[in-house]
Amino acid sequence: MDGHTLQDRLEQWPRLPYGRTPTPLEPLPNLTRRLGGPQLSGPQLSGPQLWIKRDDGYGPGLGGNKGRKLEFLMAEALRQGQRKVVTFGGLQSNHARMTAAACAALGMEAHLFFFAQRASALPGNLLLDTLFNARLHFIPFGGGSGASLTLEQTNRLVRWLSWALVGRSYFMPVGGHTVTGCLGYVVAALELAAQVAALGLAADKVVVVTAVGTGGTLAGLMAGLQLIGSPIQLLGIDIGKLWKAFPxxxxxxxxxxxxxxxxxxxxxxxxxxxxxxxxAGPGYSVLTEGTAVAIRTLAQAEGIILDPVYTGKAFAGLLDLIGNGRFSPNTHLIFLHTGGLPGLWAYGEQVRG
Ligand SMILES: Cc1ncc(COP(=O)(O)O)c(C=O)c1O
Incomplete structure (x- = not known):
């Protein structure tokens, strides 16, 4: 189907617009040059051209990729007449923080579940969760750590717990990983394809790289590009070894x-x-040396900040792949900046190196 048809079909879903689209797609000129790639108007060397798509500021509560999912999910919650929203994630879950912000703005109660001991300090995203007046539920067992459960099994477990502890609510699976939520990244696929065309880039030379947590962002992009028959390629980088049978x-x-x-x-x-x-290193939310280096590299080359759990890890993977010659010089690599910045304050000095 063409882009207009897909657009029309997407418009059948209720949606709360959380920002202005398209989100910027910007070149990374200094890093491109440092890695041996071409400049926009200069000679081509041996590396790919690097770009960044700025979904990091999109949506409520300081933004991030969950903004696109929440547009559809919160609209569904409102349509169901719900007053409470339940979701869950890691302690530094950006999805939980943004859901809490969306609920605050709509006068709804956010109930956030974490499979962890109640932390003595509440830094980073947890601080924001409390500012948004979210109810935090710490469950110090289970949760399927170490990929012992599938994503679906983990969702069922929390849904059951939330029935017992919260009662009637809109249940949002981890990371907004539902068909409704991930329509947001079908929208983003259309948006990306239009930006690539407007810049005059050969779509079959474009690779979009994104961090993969629950995989909903990647799934939405896969579906969107498939539906419009775009040759843009995707590359997800798993940051957590979180789920059994994940692909x-x-x-x-x-x-x-x-x-x-x-x-x-x-x-x-x-x-x-x-x-x-x-x-993914040793596992979800464990900072690797490569991640800290990647965060410093982008910060110092372009003045752009990545987070320690998702984008920093994915960008570390991307830098490694570039170093290993995975991409030909005429490739345009678009790194999808999915946000996560508040998590940086939970890691502090470890990132500085
Ligand atoms: C900052 C950030 N980037 C990437 C992701 C991964 O997105 P997804 O869960 O859709 O794979 C998440 C959440 O999981 C996130 O918070």
């Missing part, structure tokens, strides 16, 4: 997104464009 969850979600948008397509788990595990 299957992403493939299923991407297929479900295509189906609700009127076209059937089967994605095979083996073809999910994701590097699993290699760059």
């Amino acid at each position: 299957a969850s992403i493939a299923r979600l991407a297929g479900d997104l295509c189906a609700v948008l009127g076209e059937s397509h089967t994605f095979h788990p083996a073809n999910v464009p994701m590097i699993a595990e290699t760059y």
